[in-house]
Amino acid sequence: MIREIVLYGDPVLRTKGKQIEKIDDEIRALAADMLETMYEANGVGLAAQQIGQTLQLTVIDVSDAETHPSQMWLAGEEVDPKEHMPLILINPEVQIEEDQEIGTEGCLSFPEITAEISRSAKVRVTAKDLQGNPVEFEAAGLLGRAVQHETDHLNGILFIDRMSSATKAALAGKLKRLAAEAKK
């Protein structure tokens, strides 16, 4: 079922997600809805907060982003990210590396806004999948960026918090209008 995507200004986006203790039918149904909602909106990632759920759950699929390559490693071996999509990450934890790189980001909760954001160039991710099995991988490129963007959401952090003050100032008018829309 396609869910409504929560827009900037809704306090749920600022709420840290709760750890998921039990992966039951409700969680599986929620993950399926999140995938459907993300694909319908042409997004590469969606966090539970974006459909109004404060849980540590996010879905990611970078398969169709041909112009923004991704890299992925499993147990140190480079793999084709497409063969591992979509990712459904439960209670994910991300270790970032020092090297930063700047890239363009958008967010389904901020329609029509994109900005240059500095992120760690490579990350190591640990999480659980829908079967409760441990998931561990490293990611770079778009996938690395998506993982950082989505796990930020799970902690109530938004990409505007990662923008330079100059970028944020340039977008101030648009952000104000979005927040005002959300309050209606």
Ligand SMILES: [Zn+2]
């Ligand atoms: Zn987002």
